Amino acid sequence: MEEELVSAEGEKGHEIVIVGAGIGGLATALALYRKGFKDVAVYERSESLRVEGAAIGIFSNGWRALDQLGVGDQLRDKAILMEGDEDIWIKNGRSRKSHFLDGEARCLKRRDLIDALANALPPNTVQFGCNTVSVKMDPESMSPALQLDDDKAIRAKVLIGCDGSNSKVAEFVGLKPASSFPLAAVRGLSYYQNGHPFPPLFVRMRGDQGNASLVGRIPINDKLVYWFVAIHLSLQGQKFPDDPELIKQATLKMITGFPADVGEMIEKSDLETLSFTHLRYRHPWEILVGKFHKGPVTVLGDAMHVMGPFLGQGGSAALEDAVVLARNLAQKLNQSDGGRLIMNHKKIEEAFDEYVKERRMRIMRLSTQTYLFGVILGSTSSFVKFIAIVIVIFVFRDRRAHTKYDCGKL
Template sequence: MDMSEEKEEEYGIVIVGGGICGLATALALHRKGIKSVVLERSESVRASGAAIAILANGWRALHSLGVASSLRLTALPLQGGREVSLDKGLTKKIPLGIGETRCLKRSDLVNALADSLPPGTIKFGCQVVSVKLPPRTSHPILQLLDGRSIVTKIVIGCDGSNSVIADCLGLKHAREFSLSAVRGLTNYPNGHAFPFEGVRMRRNNTIVGRVPIHHKLVYWFVIQRSSSSAKDVKASEDPEIIRQLAVKSAVNDFPAELKQMIEDSDLESLSLTRLRYRAPWDLLMANFRQGTVTVAGDAMHVMGPFLGQGGSAGLEDAVVLGRCLAGKLGGVDGAKYGRPEVMKKVAEGMDEYVKERRMRVVRLSTQTYLTGLLFQPDPSLLVKVVCIVLMAVLFRDPMNHVRYDCGTL
């Protein structure tokens, strides 16, 4: 069925964005017997960013979604981590917390989620550019880039840091760290000799990380001072320029094996992005629900990669939102979603979701923000002292975030 026919349909639940959180949310609802539609702007399942670390709390969420066992077959567990200061010649261990930590290819994760959904759930080539909330019907109208409109009853925005749905809710725009990240994958056909640990090396305000996925595949990243120059804008669109930028600008002063790893990387896996975040104080007061519209994942709480919790937090959102909505919609025929009494229940379920998630994401974002300030190029002594004191006061156990359990569906 083409979209010209679907234009006249009224969907019950629409999830905007077919990334990790959007697919996970659709799967959570599906596991509870609730049908939804995912609108994805690309023409296929997308997996930008090469790979993603999933800590123990993320694996609990994946287990609830029913995909943990299959994903464990794609990546080996990490045994620990190290942080190396090449300037000072110092090395310290990085705790991974309790439970398992693995680094997954993003394509493996999104494909596992997408393949678990009923056929036809994902509608490709549907880029939402605006949302209207008519006061009389309270039924959101989604305007697509090509001029088509979709009328729905419930909207869940999982459309990333530049979220159209977040804008509709009046959330403040995501802010930018003065850092950018190059990410990629390198395949070793004959196997690599790296230990199964995450390694972060730092020199002259540049950080290079390396994380094995399995015996033949390694994920790596380069974090450095960002620039808005025309060269960087062009680089963000050209994989070969991204690779050369990482090699020449970032790792010339690093061990030769790292430079070789980047030179041998898979061009299709490369990306260059500016690191963004929602300020913790904005999250504390933000309105995450209007009518039957809410947000999840990066659209709600985009954060830097410094704790490795962005993806896992989005998976937690999906489980909690699925549970809260199912508690209100269980047994309700989708054709009745537009009725006022049902919409009241949906709003109550979304409020429960927001209440349960707010302080969790505020704490995660605060810890990530403070850690990110210490990664900023040349932080002042005052900034360092304030961040260290706040971390000691607010996060006495720096790995406590891994112990969090979002519960089951």
């Protein structure tokens, strides 16, 4: 039976509530806004837009999603086009260059991406300083409510969890906590006052000495370079520092054997952009069988499918999720002239079923490929590494196939 959507008396409420204003939450709010949904609110626990991780590689599939969200062209101006990628094996000096023949790859400052998404939203869409501690469902109306840590409750008709890898909404939906690779990453930006000498290539250097197993480097423009260092936690042994200067010093100690320009790049890093992150993932088989919604509550982005960063796809997958979810909700839920929703629970669930169906195999492939890369980089067993390499060679022969995916029109 259809019911008109109104907020519960005495409690703050919105038709659609999103938890988390990261890439996934902002993209979802924007996608819903572009589809004409008027009462969308994002609840974010930080006091301002949070930007962790310095920069983000976006490939063709991500640019298609950004174009659907209407922010692709303004972001293209912020970062140069990559011509290809290069893998370098430090041990034997071997290197392999390959080119994105028909693709687009750029590395954006995260700040630019987050600001472009946020600035395209109506003012005050994001409510800051709102930490969700749990989700409750009213058994009579079957409407969900966020419980915030100041004891406030926020009622919703549709609730979308974009609260990252440690998601409270995923817990409510019934997903297990994410797992951890024995790997972590340090990320930062380095500024070269007189221009840097690096070609527009996404370079990955693999080492076999020290604790750093992989160093990545991508120019953002002719003066700014994004870099990351993947670290073996099993070898590292002690707690990594939080202080940026100490993160820098600890990272410099770990890059034994890498070329001198890697050390110079890390020396030059802007301390404000430095971060240290444990790498987390959901097992591919959880993605295969996972139930990603419960009533009118669903999850998106890392909350749904956190994956190792080895393909540079977690953020783009969240952008794709946002387009697909908003499209399905708009198809199923009618809107009255005032832009308010006329909806019923059955239609919401149908929209979520379609969303999960459309996303499952796409996410499954990305999760499997990144899981195998994580095993290759992180496992201490040569046999396990060998098996993972064989599977990658046979199942994921085209290394860039995942960038050809098109999430379709909003």
